[in-house]
Amino acid sequence: MLLLIDNYDSFVYNLARYFEELGVEVEVVRNDAMSVEEVIGRSPEAIVLSPGPCGPDNAGISIELVREVLGRIPLMGVCLGHQVFGGGHGGARRQGPQPVHGRVTPIEHDEGGAETDGLFAGLTTPLVATRYHS
Structure with a gap:
């Protein structure tokens, strides 16, 4: 089961639907x-932190959760959820x-390129991406 942490953002249900598809x-x-x-007691196979209207310090248990499970449970953050990774480890934004x-x-x-297996494996640099910030 994938546990999707809702940081009070309506996009969370779009994310849920995409994963369910x-x-x-x-x-x-x-x-x-x-x-x-x-x-942790729910034994999720992965955790996704959703977008939200606040900053990482106001995202409920998100920072504490990342600190606790990092390296043990796969994590993904979208928008605010991604900011939590840096915010929880002293990063500046x-x-x-x-x-x-x-x-x-x-x-x-x-x-990137065929010789790597990292996040950007097989992708050219620069890659074209769509930005959405508010």
Whole structure:
């Protein structure tokens, strides 16, 4: 079962549907509805942290959860969920000069190609991605 932590964002149900379309069993839980221990007790195969309207420090159990399960349970963060990874480990973030909604932008990375098995394996640099920030 994939546990999807809802950081109070309506997009969480789009994410749930996408995973379900791939045949994944999904359980959606609000970021303040369970303790970290209760989440771990559910034995999720993976955890996804959703977007949300706040910053990482106001995302319920999200930071504590990442600190507790990092390296033991596969994690993925979307928007705010991704910011939690850095925020939970002393990373800095800053607000961009303006929101960007649906803009296609080249993203440069230092991995890729057939010789790597990292996150960007098989992808060219730059790769083209759609940005959505608010």
